[in-house]
Amino acid sequence: MQNRFFMQAGEHTPCIDFNLETMTFRIEGSSFVELPSVIYSKTINWLEVFLKSPPISSLQLNLKLAYFNTNFRYVLFDIFTVLSQKQIKATINWHIMPDIADSKEDGEFFHECFPELGFRFIESNTIG
Numbered sequence: 001m002q003n004r005f006f007m008q009a010g011e012h013t014p015c016i017d018f019n020l021e022t023m024t025f026r027i028e029g030s031s032f033v034e035l036p037s038v039i040y041s042k043t044i045n046w047l048e049v050f051l052k053s054p055p056i057s058s059l060q061l062n063l064k065l066a067y068f069n070t071n072f073r074y075v076l077f078d079i080f081t082v083l084s085q086k087q088i089k090a091t092i093n094w095h096i097m098p099d100i101a102d103s104k105e106d107g108e109f110f111h112e113c114f115p116e117l118g119f120r121f122i123e124s125n126t127i128g
Contacts (some may be wrong), residue, residue: 005046014065016043020050028064031072040075047079051086058089063107064124066100073106080114090117095124 009015014029033039050056061079068076083090094107104121111119 002046005043005050007043013039014068018043018046018050023056023059025059025061026064028062030065030067031075032067032069034071036071036075040072044075044078044082047082051082051088056086056088058091059083060091060093062093062095064095064097065103065106066097068106076110077113080110080117084114084116087116092117092119093122094119095122097124 003020005016005018007013007016009029012031012033014027014031016027018025061083063076080092092110094110096107097103107119107121111117
């Protein structure tokens with residue numbers, strides 16, 4: 001297995017950087033593709049394979065999302081579901097952008113759905 005999954009940000013997709021050496025995962029930017037399962041299936045598959053490897057004590061996921069559509073919400077839900085089912089001690093750093101409507105509410109929604117994951121809400125002014 002590769003020690004890193006990296007997908008460069010595109011016009012309609014965020015940067016995704018999952019680094020096994022630092023156990024720091026990052027999703028940053030915007031996502032507004034219509035068929036996210038086609039684009040993000042590699043991300044979910046890599047995560048599932050990674051979590052089958054030797055026991056992982058903890059990881060950190062940093063989310064700095066300027067915008068995401070409803071379709072990407074399902075991708076995030078899948079990521080959180082995988083982490084929850086594998087009982088990974090995850091710290092989810094949800095960066096709140098004050099000028100983006102619903103930024104905090106979206107994070108709180110996921111926190112309510114996955115209370116076993118350690119959500120932290122961080123006020124941020126920029127992406128990147």
